[in-house]
Structure formats: structure tokens, C-alpha cells
Amino acid sequence: MDSCLTDRAFTELNDQIINLLDSFSALSMLSSLDIRYPNLEIILRKALRGLMENMDMERCSIFLLQKDQLVNCVGLDWDDVLLDAPEVSLLRQSVSLDASTGEGIMGLAVQTKTLQHCRDCSSDERFKVVPGHAIGSIISVPIFQPGGDVLGVLNVSHPRSCFFNEWHERLLVVYCNCLGQLIINHRLVTQMDREIEKRTSLLMRTLEEVRKVEKGLRESEEQLNLVLEGSNDGFWDWSLVTREIKLSQRWAEILCYTLPEVEQCFQGGTDLIHPEDAPSVRTMISKHLAGSLPHYCLEYRMQTHNGEWKWILDRGKVVEWDDLGRPLRMTGTTTDVTDRRWAEEEKRRLENQLNHSQKMEAIGQLAGGVAHEFNNIMTAIIGYGHLMVMKTEEHSPLRHFAAQILTSAERASTLTRSLLTFSRKQVSNPYHVNVNESIEKMGKLLSRLIREDIEFKTELADARLIIMADDGQLEQVLMNLVTNARDAMPSGGLVFISTGLEELGPESVPSLSSGQTGTFVRISVLDSGIGMDEKTREKIFEPFFTTKEPGKGTGLGLAIVYGIIKQQNGFIRVSSKPREGTEVSLFFPLIQGEGERTEATASSPMKTGTETILIAEDDDDLRRLNRELFEACGYCVIEAANGKEALDLFQEYQNVIDLLVFDVIMPKMNGKEVFEKIRILRPDMRVLFTSGYTGDVLNGSRGIGSEYDFIAKPQPPEELMAKVREILDRPKE
CATH class of the missing domain: 3.30.565.10 (Histidine kinase-like ATPase, C-terminal domain)
Structure with missing residues (x-):
């Protein structure tokens, strides 16, 4: 009797040890599964395989809860285990055994959150018959997640009734707790991997965008440098917070500095702006910083390294503000416009010269226009005044009046000469x-x-x-x-x-x-x-x-x-x-060498003579005056009113005429043309030209050259008589 008890106890102990080892093996198999594997169904199949290999059961399955519905996730029977096929190949459509919460043994397990053991399925109302499967006994165990909520149900079954015992129940409860943790961990890991993948993808896109932006910035910077180099402009960047100024190499070159030298000038407080321009520069910048001007743009002078002053065009604007709208940063360019300013100054100077020359020319044209008529009038006044002096007693009041007339006339003649001299038209x-x-x-x-x-x-x-x-x-x-x-x-x-x-x-x-x-x-x-x-x-x-x-x-x-x-x-x-x-x-x-000039000797009041003179003058008053003057001095006079008449008279009296006194500008034929025809008849003929026209007219195509004797109107009678006498007294060539 004792021996039988002992054998039975030993057998029970042995069975317990085996069960314990099987339990440990099943749980070890569960803990060894890789939760990072992306397919949860394959992981669960591996878990069920480990369970079936360590427990006597015919079939097992896992249903997961989706809202209030239990959905068949994975199932495995003993034939699958015996085939030892890979889990991927076992993925096939399971028999649809979905159930709602509270429906059948699975639904009760979810609803009650307790293990449900149907020892004899043929007589248990909780059991829901599965077509095509002989099930004698079944256990449905709820799968919990941390916190107590139900994730799903683990079902194990066997064809025989009352096959499962208390050990199976305890093992399955522990197993389902571990299985719930595995499912949650897989979901977390999967979610984390997806989030990592998402964030990695986002990061990669961000990095790619950053690389594109950096590339764009580099290209923009290269383009900016090319533009600045092409435009020969300097660049500056001014922090209004730290007062730090960053300058480009070209900016320093404009002022003939190296970059470290010019930066040292700014750090040391050296002001390179011209003192006369500094107030306007400060005012313009202040207006822009205050928002009164959309841009800052100004030309002013700056001192170079060698002490010279250069004109620069400075342009810039605020490019950064704080949350309150206060300016933080200002950038701009600097252009050397010294050559342009010099060119503009030269242009202004030349324009002023041109305007001045045009003013001079306008006044000259005015003076020259009235000179002829005015000189003819003054010649008559001066001439008749001298005749009056000649024909009156020395102490006569009329002689005094005539002298006053001559004085005023000389002043008027001087004014005319001054106007012509100013306009450079005076001979x-x-x-x-x-x-x-x-x-x-x-x-x-x-x-x-x-x-x-x-x-x-x-x-x-x-x-x-x-x-x-x-x-x-x-x-x-x-x-x-x-x-x-x-x-x-x-x-x-x-x-x-x-x-x-x-x-x-x-x-x-x-x-x-x-x-x-x-x-x-x-x-x-x-x-x-x-x-x-x-x-x-x-x-x-x-x-x-x-x-x-x-x-x-x-x-x-x-x-x-x-x-x-x-x-x-x-x-x-x-x-x-x-x-x-x-x-x-x-x-x-400066003229190299020294020329000689013969000073004119003082002349007597009037030179006289007895020769015959042909006078050609289109002004009637002057012609009569000259006739009276020459006759008063003893000369014989033949007078003509124009050039053609003078030529005709010369042809008639050429043998007795000793001198020609011709006005240069006359109607029908000018004085020079008449004289050239007369020289054909008398090559030794002498001539004295006179005119009230200005020098530029006399030197034109109808004018006379320096080879001819000439006296300008108005002329005092004694000068005219002296010139006539001087010409007549010359030895003939």
C-alpha cells in the first residue's frame, strides 16, 4: 500500500516537474520573440507554436478585440506544427469565427474578464459550434494589457472532453498576461518605428531642403559677389544693436585701404566722412531709421588712405526689425563716383563757358548790328563839329559849344568801341x-x-x-x-x-x-x-x-x-x-624776340593838299561831309553814291584822280570789287577804305585784308586828313 502511494506520488511529482518545465519552455519561447518584427500575425503564430509544443492541445487561436467585436487574428492546429512549415507560409485565411462581446465562450471571457473553461462542449451552452472541427473541451482566456483593459482572447481546445486541468488554466492565465505585454510592446515598437520612420523621413526632407537652401544661398552669394565685382561696388552690413560694421574687400579698396586697416579705422572711431558732408549723412540715415524714407541714398566725400577725398554713392536700407518694429540691421552698397562727379563738374564748367560765350556773342551781335549806323551818325557829328571849330573865331561862344559837342561825341564813340571790343568785333x-x-x-x-x-x-x-x-x-x-x-x-x-x-x-x-x-x-x-x-x-x-x-x-x-x-x-x-x-x-x-614799332609823330591839326580824290559813300550826310572836309583842306573832290557810280566816274576821270576813298560796304558793288576793277585800268592807283562795320564783317568774303589802308568810322577829321596825306606822300612803287 505504501509502495503504491509512493509510486503515485512520484508520478505526480514527475508530472508536476514536467509541467513546470513545459510552462517555463512556453514562457521562454514567448519572451524570445522579436517584437520589432513588423508582422504581428507571424509573431503570434510563433508564440502559439511554442505553446502547442509544450502543452497537450489540438488547436489554439487568438482573437483580438476591435471595438466590441472579436476578430480572428491567428489560428494554429497540430497539423501545422507537425508540418514544421515557416510561419510566413502558414498565413492563410482563417475560418471566420468572429464574435461579439458576451457572445459564446470567447465573448464571456471578454465580458467577465475571467478565464472560461468548457470541459464538455457537447453539453455546454456557452460553446459555439465550429463547423469542421471536433472540439471536446476548450479554454478561453482574456488577454490583458497593462492597466487591465482586454486586448483579445486566447483559445485552446482538444477533441476530448475534460482534457484540460487546473495546471492548464494557471499556465494560460500567466501566458496571456505575458502575451498581452508582448502585443502592447509590439504595437508601441511598431508605432515608435513608424514615428521614427516618419520623423526620419521628415528629417531627411528637411535636410534635403536645407541642402537646397544652402546651395541656393551659395549660388546667390556667388551671384551677388559676381554682381558686386561686375558693378565695382563695395558692400557693407551694419548691426544697429552692436554697432559692428562688416565691409567687403572692394569697399576697402575704394578708399585705398586694406580690409583690416579700414575696419580698425571704424573700431577706433576715425570718421572718414568729409566734415561738410557728415551732417547730411547723419540726417539722411536718421530719417531712414525713423521710417521717413524708404531707402537711404546719398552722395558724399570720404577720405582715402593717402589723404585725398573721393566722392561715393552710398545706398542702403533696413533689412531686419525686432518684434516692436525697431530696426536691428542695415545693409547697402557703396560706389566710387569720383570720376563721374569730376566729369559732371567739367560738363557744368563747359556749359557755363558755352552759356557765357553765347551771352558774349548775343551782346556782340547786338553791338555789331548797331555799329554801322551809329558810327555813320557819329562820323557826321564829329566831322561837322570840327568844321564848326575851323570856321569860327577862337574866342567865339559857338566854338566852345562845338568843342562840347565833340567831347560828347568822342565819349559816345568810345562807348561804341568798348562794346565792340567786349564782343571782340572791334578791329x-x-x-x-x-x-x-x-x-x-x-x-x-x-x-x-x-x-x-x-x-x-x-x-x-x-x-x-x-x-x-x-x-x-x-x-x-x-x-x-x-x-x-x-x-x-x-x-x-x-x-x-x-x-x-x-x-x-x-x-x-x-x-x-x-x-x-x-x-x-x-x-x-x-x-x-x-x-x-x-x-x-x-x-x-x-x-x-x-x-x-x-x-x-x-x-x-x-x-x-x-x-x-x-x-x-x-x-x-x-x-x-x-x-x-x-x-x-x-x-x-610769350612771343620770342622783339618786334619794332614806329611811333606816330604828332600831327598838325589838319593836313592839306591839292590832289584829286574820288569819294564813294552810300550815306548822303557822310558823303557831303567828306566833300566839305576835303575841299576845306584844298583837295578836289569827285563823289559817288555807290560802287557802280564810282567805277563809271573813275573811267571818266581816271587820268586826274590821285586817290580813292571808298566805303567798304556799298550797294550795287562793294568797295573792294570796285577797286579790283580799277586796278586793272590803273595798277598804281592808291586807295583808303573806311567803314562803320565791325571787324568780322570786314574780314569776310566781301571785306578787306591787312594789305590795304583802312580807317574805321567814326574818325576825327584830322586823323582822316593825316592818313590821306600819308598815303599820297608815299613814293609810288
Whole structure:
């Protein structure tokens, strides 16, 4: 009896050990499954295979809960295990045994959250018959997730009734708890892998976008550098928070610095902006930062490394703001516009010269237009005035009146000559002039022009300064300049005249052409007067411009000086500042060598003669006047009213005529044409041309050259008679 108990106990113990080992093996198999495997069904099949290999069962399956419905996930029977086929090949459509919560044994297990054991399926109402399967007993165990919620059901079955015992129940409860953890872990891992994959994909896309952006930035930077290099512009980046300024290499090169040098200048507080331009720069930037201007754009001067000043065009705008709208960062470009500014300045200077020349030409045209008629009128007045003087007693009141008429007429003639001189239309008689000798001869005359409270000094160069000029016009120029110097010193001062030689070229006087460069004679008139500003200095050569009080100046003095100097191929340079005096320097081309000029001897009041003179003059008054003058001086006169009449009269009286006095411009035939026809008849015939027209008309196609004797209207009768006598007294060629 004891022996039988002992054997039975041993057998039970052995069975328990085997069950324990089987339980351990099944659970070990479950824990060894790779939850990272993507297919949950294959993982669960492996789990069921391990369970069936360690437990006596015919069939097992897992149903997962989806909402309130249990859906067959995976099933396995013993035939599958015996085939030892891979789990992937076992994936086939399972028999549809879906059930709702509370329906059948599976539904009760979910509903009650407890193990349901049907020991005899044939008599248990909870069992739901499965077509095609012989099931004697079945256990349905709920699969829990951490927290107690049901995930699904594990079903194990056997064809025999009452096959499963308490050990099976305990094992399956533990197994399902572990199986629930496995399913949850797989879901978490799968979700995590998907999230990682999603985030990785997003990260990869982001990285790809970043790479594209970086590539685009590099390309944009390269394009910007190419554009900046092509445009020759410098680039700057200014942090308004840290006050740090970043500059490009080209920016430094514009100012002839290296990049570290110019950055050191800014860090050290060195201001390279021109003091006159700095206020406008600060104002413009402040307006832009305040939002008053959409852009910052300004031209100003900056000092280069070698101390010179360059004009730059600076452009920029704010590109970054804080949340309150305050500017944080400003960028821009800098362009060297020095050459353009110089070109614009040169253009303005040339335009001013052109405008000035056009003004001079307009006044000259006006003066030349009235000169002929005015000169004819003045010739008549002066001529008849001299006849009146000749025909009256020395102490007669009429002679005094005639003298006053002649004085006024001479003033009017001088005004006409001044206008023509200013417009460079007055006939000039240039010759070699020794500048120093001319100034010495004029010394007393010039000193009498100034007051006693003004000191007059001269400093003449030792060299012989020879120029080509009209001595009378040079005298007029110096008188005008000394008179202006006197008027500029109401409280006294100094007038200082100096001469010298200077080598000049286009770099020192841009208005000079290449043919005018070389050695120039300089005549300077310096005063210690009130001076003038730049605006006034630019207008001093304009006709009728004056700063003097009404009645004290005509505004023609410096305009006449300008005309005379230009007529002699010279130029003028004026230096002056308010309260610092004025210096006017005249420059004439130096003439190598010295010419000789025969001074005219003093003439008697009237030269007389008995020769026969043919006069051709289209103005009736002048023709009658000349007839009376010549006859009063003893000459025989034949008169003609035009060129054709003069030719006809000469052909009639050619054997008795000794001299021709012809007006240059006449109707029907001009004086030169008549004389050329007369020379064919009498090659030795002498002629004196006279005209009230200006020099540019006389030198045209109808005019006369320097080889002919000429006297301009209006002329005093004694000068006309002296010229006539001088021509007649010449020996015939």
C-alpha cells in the first residue's frame, strides 16, 4: 500500500516537474520573440507554436478585440506544427469565427474578464459550434494589457472532453498576461518605428531642403559677389544693436585701404566722412531709421588712405526689425563716383563757358548790328563839329559849344568801341609789345586813377616780356582793372601790379587747348579790398553786371577786359574771397624776340593838299561831309553814291584822280570789287577804305585784308586828313 502511494506520488511529482518545465519552455519561447518584427500575425503564430509544443492541445487561436467585436487574428492546429512549415507560409485565411462581446465562450471571457473553461462542449451552452472541427473541451482566456483593459482572447481546445486541468488554466492565465505585454510592446515598437520612420523621413526632407537652401544661398552669394565685382561696388552690413560694421574687400579698396586697416579705422572711431558732408549723412540715415524714407541714398566725400577725398554713392536700407518694429540691421552698397562727379563738374564748367560765350556773342551781335549806323551818325557829328571849330573865331561862344559837342561825341564813340571790343568785333591792330615798358609808361597815368589813401606799387620781372597785343587796348585793360581795384577799397589800401613768366598746360588751366600750352606772360593786379564771394566771381565778366551803386558803374569794364584778352588769345584767372582782397591775373602767350614799332609823330591839326580824290559813300550826310572836309583842306573832290557810280566816274576821270576813298560796304558793288576793277585800268592807283562795320564783317568774303589802308568810322577829321596825306606822300612803287 505504501509502495503504491509512493509510486503515485512520484508520478505526480514527475508530472508536476514536467509541467513546470513545459510552462517555463512556453514562457521562454514567448519572451524570445522579436517584437520589432513588423508582422504581428507571424509573431503570434510563433508564440502559439511554442505553446502547442509544450502543452497537450489540438488547436489554439487568438482573437483580438476591435471595438466590441472579436476578430480572428491567428489560428494554429497540430497539423501545422507537425508540418514544421515557416510561419510566413502558414498565413492563410482563417475560418471566420468572429464574435461579439458576451457572445459564446470567447465573448464571456471578454465580458467577465475571467478565464472560461468548457470541459464538455457537447453539453455546454456557452460553446459555439465550429463547423469542421471536433472540439471536446476548450479554454478561453482574456488577454490583458497593462492597466487591465482586454486586448483579445486566447483559445485552446482538444477533441476530448475534460482534457484540460487546473495546471492548464494557471499556465494560460500567466501566458496571456505575458502575451498581452508582448502585443502592447509590439504595437508601441511598431508605432515608435513608424514615428521614427516618419520623423526620419521628415528629417531627411528637411535636410534635403536645407541642402537646397544652402546651395541656393551659395549660388546667390556667388551671384551677388559676381554682381558686386561686375558693378565695382563695395558692400557693407551694419548691426544697429552692436554697432559692428562688416565691409567687403572692394569697399576697402575704394578708399585705398586694406580690409583690416579700414575696419580698425571704424573700431577706433576715425570718421572718414568729409566734415561738410557728415551732417547730411547723419540726417539722411536718421530719417531712414525713423521710417521717413524708404531707402537711404546719398552722395558724399570720404577720405582715402593717402589723404585725398573721393566722392561715393552710398545706398542702403533696413533689412531686419525686432518684434516692436525697431530696426536691428542695415545693409547697402557703396560706389566710387569720383570720376563721374569730376566729369559732371567739367560738363557744368563747359556749359557755363558755352552759356557765357553765347551771352558774349548775343551782346556782340547786338553791338555789331548797331555799329554801322551809329558810327555813320557819329562820323557826321564829329566831322561837322570840327568844321564848326575851323570856321569860327577862337574866342567865339559857338566854338566852345562845338568843342562840347565833340567831347560828347568822342565819349559816345568810345562807348561804341568798348562794346565792340567786349564782343571782340572791334578791329584790332596787334604788334609786339614789351609789357614792362608799357606798364612803366602808364605808371603816372595809373597812379592818378587812385586816391591818396591807396598805395600804388609795381614789381616787374627782369625778363623781357614780349606779347602780341594792341597797345591801346592793353592800356584800356589796365586802367579798368586799377579803377575796379580803387573802387573795392573805400577805406584805402594797396594796389599792386606785378609781371612774370609761367609755364601752363591743360592740367593747370583746363580751358586751354593743346595748341595754347607753353610759356605765358602774366600781368597781375592785386588789391587789398573787400573781395567777393564765389557767386559774384562767376558773374563779373557778364556785360552790365556790377556791384557798384547806381550811377557809379556801367557793368562793362570787366566785360571789355574779357573781350580784349580773348581777342589776343589770352585768358584771365581771378582769385578772391570776401574781406581778403582780389587778384586778377592776365595771361598772354610769350612771343620770342622783339618786334619794332614806329611811333606816330604828332600831327598838325589838319593836313592839306591839292590832289584829286574820288569819294564813294552810300550815306548822303557822310558823303557831303567828306566833300566839305576835303575841299576845306584844298583837295578836289569827285563823289559817288555807290560802287557802280564810282567805277563809271573813275573811267571818266581816271587820268586826274590821285586817290580813292571808298566805303567798304556799298550797294550795287562793294568797295573792294570796285577797286579790283580799277586796278586793272590803273595798277598804281592808291586807295583808303573806311567803314562803320565791325571787324568780322570786314574780314569776310566781301571785306578787306591787312594789305590795304583802312580807317574805321567814326574818325576825327584830322586823323582822316593825316592818313590821306600819308598815303599820297608815299613814293609810288
